Amino acid sequence: MSTRRLTVTHWGAYELESDRNDILAVLPFAEDPDPSPIGQSLKDVARSRVARPSIRRSWLLDGPGAATERRGVDPFVEVDWDTALDLVAGELERVRSRYGNEAIFGGSYGWASAGRFHHAQSQLRRFLSFIGGYTAKVDTYSHAAAEVLVPHVLGMSYNELQAAHTSWPVIAEHTDLIVTFGGIPVKNAQVQSGGHGRHLLRGWMEQAAARGTRFVNISPIRDDLLDTLEGRWLAARPNTDVAVMLGLAYAIVEADQQDTDFLDRYCVGWDRLLSYLTGERDGVAKTPEWAAALSGIEAGVIRELASAMVKGRTLLNVSWSVQRTDHGEQPYWMVIALAAVLGQIGLPGGGFGLGYGAIGSIGNGATRLPGPSLPSPPNPVAAFIPVARISDLLLNPGGTFDYNGGTYTYPDTRLIYWCGGNPFHHHQDLNRLLDAWRKPDTVIVHEPFWSATARNADIVLPATTPLERNDLGGAAADDYLFAMAQVVDPFGQARNDYDIFSALADRLGVAEAFTEERTADEWVRHLYDEFREMNPGQPDHDEFVRRGFLHHGPDQPTERVVLLEAFRSDPDRHPLGTPSGRIELFSETVAGFGYEDCPGHPTWMEPAEWLGRAGSDFPLHLISNQPSTRLHSQWDHGETSRKGKVAEREPVRLHPADAAARGIASGDVVRVFNARGECLAGAVVDDAVRSGVVQLATGAWYTPAQPGVAGTPCLHGNPNVLTRDAGTSRLAQGPTAHTCLVEVARYEGEPPAVRPFDPPEFVQADA
Ligand SMILES: Nc1nc2c(c(=O)[nH]1)N[C@H]1C(S)=C(S)[C@@H](COP(=O)(O)OP(=O)(O)OC[C@H]3O[C@@H](n4cnc5c(=O)[nH]c(N)nc54)[C@H](O)[C@@H]3O)O[C@H]1N2
Ligand SMILES: Nc1nc2c(c(=O)[nH]1)N[C@H]1C(S)=C(S)[C@@H](COP(=O)(O)OP(=O)(O)OC[C@H]3O[C@@H](n4cnc5c(=O)[nH]c(N)nc54)[C@H](O)[C@@H]3O)O[C@H]1N2
Ligand SMILES: [Mo]
Numbered sequence: 002m003s004t005r006r007l008t009v010t011h012w013g014a015y016e017l018e019s020d021r022n023d024i025l026a027v028l029p030f031a032e033d034p035d036p037s038p039i040g041q042s043l044k045d046v047a048r049s050r051v052a053r054p055s056i057r058r059s060w061l062l063d064g065p066g067a068a069t070e071r072r073g074v075d076p077f078v079e080v081d082w083d084t085a086l087d088l089v090a091g092e093l094e095r096v097r098s099r100y101g102n103e104a105i106f107g108g109s110y111g112w113a114s115a116g117r118f119h120h121a122q123s124q125l126r127r128f129l130s131f132i133g134g135y136t137a138k139v140d141t142y143s144h145a146a147a148e149v150l151v152p153h154v155l156g157m158s159y160n161e162l163q164a165a166h167t168s169w170p171v172i173a174e175h176t177d178l179i180v181t182f183g184g185i186p187v188k189n190a191q192v193q194s195g196g197h198g199r200h201l202l203r204g205w206m207e208q209a210a211a212r213g214t215r216f217v218n219i220s221p222i223r224d225d226l227l228d229t230l231e232g233r234w235l236a237a238r239p240n241t242d243v244a245v246m247l248g249l250a251y252a253i254v255e256a257d258q259q260d261t262d263f264l265d266r267y268c269v270g271w272d273r274l275l276s277y278l279t280g281e282r283d284g285v286a287k288t289p290e291w292a293a294a295l296s297g298i299e300a301g302v303i304r305e306l307a308s309a310m311v312k313g314r315t316l317l318n319v320s321w322s323v324q325r326t327d328h329g330e331q332p333y334w335m336v337i338a339l340a341a342v343l344g345q346i347g348l349p350g351g352g353f354g355l356g357y358g359a360i361g362s363i364g365n366g367a368t369r370l371p372g373p374s375l376p377s378p379p380n381p382v383a384a385f386i387p388v389a390r391i392s393d394l395l396l397n398p399g400g401t402f403d404y405n406g407g408t409y410t411y412p413d414t415r416l417i418y419w420c421g422g423n424p425f426h427h428h429q430d431l432n433r434l435l436d437a438w439r440k441p442d443t444v445i446v447h448e449p450f451w452s453a454t455a456r457n458a459d460i461v462l463p464a465t466t467p468l469e470r471n472d473l474g475g476a477a478a479d480d481y482l483f484a485m486a487q488v489v490d491p492f493g494q495a496r497n498d499y500d501i502f503s504a505l506a507d508r509l510g511v512a513e514a515f516t517e518e519r520t521a522d523e524w525v526r527h528l529y530d531e532f533r534e535m536n537p538g539q540p541d542h543d544e545f546v547r548r549g550f551l552h553h554g555p556d557q558p559t560e561r562v563v564l565l566e567a568f569r570s571d572p573d574r575h576p577l578g579t580p581s582g583r584i585e586l587f588s589e590t591v592a593g594f595g596y597e598d599c600p601g602h603p604t605w606m607e608p609a610e611w612l613g614r615a616g617s618d619f620p621l622h623l624i625s626n627q628p629s630t631r632l633h634s635q636w637d638h639g640e641t642s643r644k645g646k647v648a649e650r651e652p653v654r655l656h657p658a659d660a661a662a663r664g665i666a667s668g669d670v671v672r673v674f675n676a677r678g679e680c681l682a683g684a685v686v687d688d689a690v691r692s693g694v695v696q697l698a699t700g701a702w703y704t705p706a707q708p709g710v711a712g713t714p715c716l717h718g719n720p721n722v723l724t725r726d727a728g729t730s731r732l733a734q735g736p737t738a739h740t741c742l743v744e745v746a747r748y749e750g751e752p753p754a755v756r757p758f759d760p761p762e763f764v765q766a767d768a
Pocket of ligand 3: 142143144
């Protein structure tokens with residue numbers, strides 16, 4: 002007998018028709034006008050699963066630290082749960098008593114799944130905090146540079162800024178021109194951390210365009226903006242956005258159209274930035290001609306755009322991708338400066354945005370309610386890394402790093418505990434990570450699927466997916482909350498992360514504190530009850546579960562938010578949280594850090610790799626952007642992602658001229674390579690990509706030709722074997738995946754077979 006139940010994922014809500022073991026059909030949530038196709042992959046919930054606790058053979062036979070170069074190579078031995086839990090508890094005890102809790106890396110970055118209670122990282126951190134703590138991570142892969150820079154410039158956290166973005170109802174009514182660096186990709190707005198009820202971005206943009214808003218997309222890829230908006234595409238060289246913005250600012254100042262009143266009243270440091278802009282200080286005037294030589298956008302076009310920008314209400318936007326580059330702090334600082342030159346910050350539909358389109362919630366106009374969220378005690382350990390410094394941490398115990406004005410030391414990591422993330426998907430320079438990953442004694446991973454990280458672990462504990470448990474879900478920035486219903490039985494012997502940690506907490510003597518004597522379902526009810534206390538008038542838990550969701554906003558989201566409106570209306574009564582209370586176009590604080598790679602005002606600095614670097618052996622700029630057919634590496638084994646593959650590999654798009662020069666046709670298997678590594682991919686020749694640029698989305702499951710051998714090609718097309726592992730600057734140390742040069746060649750001969758979704762090899766312990 003089949004049933005229909007509602008659930009929510011990071012890419013939206015669905016009704017799932019299922020029997021106890023299988024998803025029979027995935028139906029869109031009735032209230033979603035633009036459901037994401039990624040949901041169809043949920044039907045593959047039973048593929049590539051970890052069925053039982055699995056231990057790497059060398060580790061099981063010889064203990065912690067055994068043959069760590071055989072991670073990803075050794076077969077696994079399946080054991081029963083009690084054996085596995087005893088081994089994990091014993092190893093945690095050994096490491097914390099011998100080396101201290103700093104030796105446990107629990108940063109465990111990753112998106113895991115939607116669901117407020119069964120959120121894998123939250124469960125891990127809560128558990129580790131009760132047993133003495135762990136080395137943590139700060140910031141995100143998404144927007145680390147923004148997280149560190151924005152407080153210096155605007156005196157608020159990036160999260161506060163994100164929530165305060167001017168809402169689409171205001172933009173659709175007021176904005177004449179949207180100039181967006183990195184587009185406003187609807188493919189990305191499918192997703193919202195925690196999930197969402199309705200996909201609204203496409204509708205809002207079409208409404209704005211119908212009213213007369215014009216769009217300019219400054220990006221290496223045309224379809225970063227919807228075709229239907231009939232925007233203008235300016236295909237700048239990747240990573241030259243700061244130069245283009247400086248050229249625009251110069252053109253505005255040259256025509257004496259800068260808003261001097263705004264710059265004087267609401268900003269500090271304009272004089273410093275102006276002397277840099279005009280070249281008074283460094284002898285280089287940042288003219289449109291100067292910007293044209295760097296970016297490839299003609300000077301006349303830059304001047305024309307500058308004069309269009311001053312004529313009406315103009316919104317500037319920069320996607321998150323643009324700050325995942327070398328010196329990624331600069332485009333964010335400079336776009337704020339450019340908006341200040343225009344003087345429309347705080348006016349309806351004017352000013353700037355940092356990430357419209359990156360996820361569904363930015364500016365969605367939805368009413369927001371607080372909670373619910375899982376409480377966690379503070380982490381007793383102070384040690385941390387900026388999130389993308391994971392290989393550096395493992396390779397340089399005792400070494401130091403700079404971060405936001407401080408100098409810190411990398412602890413000596415003995416144990417990695419990862420839960421709900423896939424570093425062998427998300428980290429840059431996977432060959433370097435492979436070396437680093439050999440350092441610790443033990444790697445423990447909870448995973449539903451045989452991800453590359455699970456394969457490279459010593460102990461893999463099978464976790465349930467959200468389809469196998471009850472939860473409640475929905476993003477803080479959305480006006481829906483879903484009662485996520487269990488739709489199938491747990492696969493194999495999979496357990497909830499919470500139940501795994503409860504059993505470990507019991508072995509380590511902290512069960513009562515960790516569980517508060519609630520089962521998972523009791524916790525879910527408890528969190529809902531807390532939410533109800535915070536927000537009176539909501540139905541009780543039984544009623545919530547019966548209805549499947551609650552919607553606490555108006556029928557059409559209409560929240561009217563104008564970024565920095567109060568500050569503009571009265572900067573003395575509503576000063577910013579910066580030292581000056583104003584927008585800091587020059588920051589004494591940042592200048593005081595003395596970082597040559599992040600000076601005191603926005604500055605053009607040549608990226609480590611870009612198309613302006615003459616004589617490179619690798620003449621193409623790789624854009625490894627977010628995939629349209631999955632969430633990062635999640636559900637790559639699912640129907641929607643598999644349908645998008647070319648020659649069984651991740652599609653790589655290249656411009657017809659670049660393809661012709663290399664004798665490449667659509668459908669060919671190609672090698673994408675540089676000095677750091679190589680992967681195979683399936684060619685798609687497409688003039689939506691700027692010449693000199695190739696696009697290979699992230700997330701194809703890492704499938705090395707020879708597992709465990711650094712430098713061996715990935716047969717399936719994971720771009721992170723190519724990307725560079727270096728921080729944005731000493732300020733934020735953010736990841737820089739979008740700064741990467743490669744070469745592409747046709748694969749000669751019969752391409753090797755690729756089986757990315759097969760489970761690893763299993764043996765008996767004594768085999
Ligand atoms: N080249 C390149 N690399 C990038 C980026 C890029 O633009 N280019 N973008 C970066 C960005 S912005 C991000 S956010 C990262 C994303 O990197 P990640 O968030 O690490 O990637 P995911 O594939 O979402 O990994 C989540 C993992 O959690 C597992 N999981 C799901 N639910 C559960 C659960 O309930 N319990 C447990 N234990 N596990 C679960 C999934 O199976 C999956 O393996 O990638 C980064 N990497
Ligand atoms: N479908 C889907 N949606 C997602 C995700 C997913 O995995 N799948 N992941 C989510 C996550 S975790 C995040 S952080 C966001 C990320 O959101 P973004 O960081 O904005 O996403 P990207 O797809 O990396 O980049 C968007 C576009 O920026 C352009 N771009 C890249 N480099 C440059 C540059 O130097 N200059 C300019 N002007 N443009 C450039 C590329 O053409 C690219 O297509 O997406 C979220 N949305
Ligand atoms: Mo992200």
